Amino acid sequence: MDTLILGRRIRFFRKQRGLTLEALGSRTGLLASQLSLFETGKREPKLSVLEQIAAAMDVDLAEMLSPTPPDERTRLEVEVERAQSSELYRSLGLPRIGPTKSLPGEVLAALAGMHRELQRREHEATETPEEARRANTEQRLRMRELNNSMPELDRAADGLLTRVDHTRGALTHHAVAEMARHLGFELIYVDDLPRSTRSITDLEHGRIYLPPASIPGGHGLRAMALQAMAHRVLGHERPRDYADFLRQRLEINYFAAACLMPIDRSIAFLRDAKERRDMSVEDFRDAFGVTHEAAALRMTNLLTAHLGIRLHFLRVDDDGSISRVYENDDLPLPTDITGSIEGQLACRSFLARRALGQRNRTTATYQYTDTPAGTFWCSTQTGRTESREFSITIGVPFDEAKWFRGRDTTQRAFSSCPDDPSCCRRPNPALASRWSGRAWPSARVHQHVFSPLPGGEFPGVDQREVFEFLDRHATEWADDGIGAGERILGEHA
Structure with a gap:
């Protein structure tokens, strides 16, 4: 009360x-x-x-x-x-100025x-990179306690899937469009979305605007549409702060993955593979028609909670920096002063970095890595966006490797990172002696180090561009009629 x-x-x-x-x-x-x-x-x-x-x-x-x-x-x-x-x-x-009855209404409104x-x-002043890293670290630690599993979101996804009678095979674009219609939305594909957005939902006219092609390295149009729908299904309101924004982003990504890889069929598939001692991200990916990264992340939702397997996930960019991470198996990873792992350099001995230098990148590669915290097995696959390369890694402690394809690899490495700088960060003593004081490199500074998070109701979104886009298309569809939207939907579905 x-x-x-x-x-x-x-x-x-x-x-x-x-x-x-x-x-x-x-x-x-x-x-x-x-x-x-x-x-x-x-x-x-x-x-x-x-x-x-x-x-x-x-x-x-x-x-x-x-x-x-x-x-x-x-x-x-x-x-x-x-x-x-x-x-x-x-x-x-x-x-303190108390709101007494003698205080005029206009003064009260001004106060x-x-x-x-x-x-x-x-x-707005707290929307800095430091605040973002702090909020992201808190979320990662919270999800570690939950073993990255949120059953309430799995149930929400199953509830929507039953509306389109999806029981087998990959989720089609047509089924996704039917799910949107059930929620009162039409999917419309446009080529002029603001650069700061992946999709825009017009709540007044019941439209979800999407790009005409999938984002490289992303889940594609199905996932983007499902993420936009998730805000409505999960009852999200405008984020109160950056931590709330990150929570919502996590939930819509989880919901989309749960729709594309429904929990019951996913667990049955993985459990069967475990019994055959032939688990792999590749097979799980192909069974549900998703990207390698999406399949690997979905495995982090399921393996510990339902199959009792602890694991780690890494996405590492071609400069060696960790851009996405999850672990509950105590893999030693570097952190900054805020406890954040994202943005830190992965050990050069990790397969996540070594695989980026290999010539044959069409198939997964495997490695055992000995660390002070124990031995870990991992499977790594590389990929490329328009601007850079990256690697996706799923790994487990040595005792859990017996369930996975590639456990018989002979490739092995040793890492004493992050506590020992001589592992891969300190230069060779002979080279240090030869070049120390004789070189002056010009560093490439990542712009995000200095950039505050954009203000507005939704962090990172240019609100002026969004409103101009909505107004432009509201007028356009009013002139053309709903049929045009259905034609565009049909062409892409």
Whole structure:
């Protein structure tokens, strides 16, 4: 129960009926001072007392307990009172201005608006790369505790799949379009999406705008459409902060994967492969018609929770930096001062980096790596986007390698990273002696090191471009009619 709003509702009804605190007290047998504490939200009345107060003013109890302020002025009073009770306002050392009844409405509205702007600027100031890394690290550690499994999202995906009677084979574009229609949306493919977006959902007209071709290295159009739908299925609201934005992104990615690789069939497939001691990302990928990365990530959702296998996942870019990671098998990995792994360099002895230098990259390669934390087996496949190469690695502790294809590899390496800089970061002593003080390289600095996260309601999105896009297409489809959208959908489905 929100005691502040409840108190304001009691006061609203009391004044509406022309009662003083003393008059209401005589009707209820309560002290005026006690009623005043209720009205200011400083004390929460028992339900029996509330029933007395409601009966004395001839107000329905359900109406008294409504969670919304009774009128606009009360809403502003509550907003200002809460804002001036915040740590942010206290840190300014300014006097508190109580929303008294003598305060004009326009002054109250101005105060509320200034507090909102103050909070917005404070929030925007925290949207830095450091804040992003901190939030991402917290999310990674939370998912590690959950073994990267979220069964409630699997159930949500299964619920939507039953609407299109999808029971076997890869999920088709047609089935995805039917799922969208069930939710009240039409899929429309356009070639002018703002660069800062992967898709845009027009909630007013029931349209999901997608690019005409899949993003290299991504799940493709099916996954992007499912991710856009996931926001609606999961009841997401505008993200409160960057951590909330990351949580939503994680959930829509998980939901899309759960639709493309449904849990029951995925577990049955992996369990059968485990019994045959022939598990592989490649077979799982091909069985459901998804990318190698999508299949590897989905295995992190399922292997520990349902097959009891601890594992790690790495995506490493061609400069050696780790761009995506999950582990619950204690693989030694580098971290920065915030605890973040993303952006750190993987050990040069890891297959995730060694595979990028190999000539034959069409098939997976395998390796055992000895570390101070034990021996790990891994399988790595490389890929390429328009701008760079990357590798995708799934690995397990030595004792779990017996379930996987490639366990008989003779390729072996040793890594003492990240604690031992002589492993792969410290230069060869002879080369250091030869070149130290005789070289001056010009570093290529990653731009994201200095860039703050773009502001706005959705981090990283240019809101002006989004609104201009929606307005342009709303007019276009109003002129052409719905049939045009259906034709574009048919061409791509």
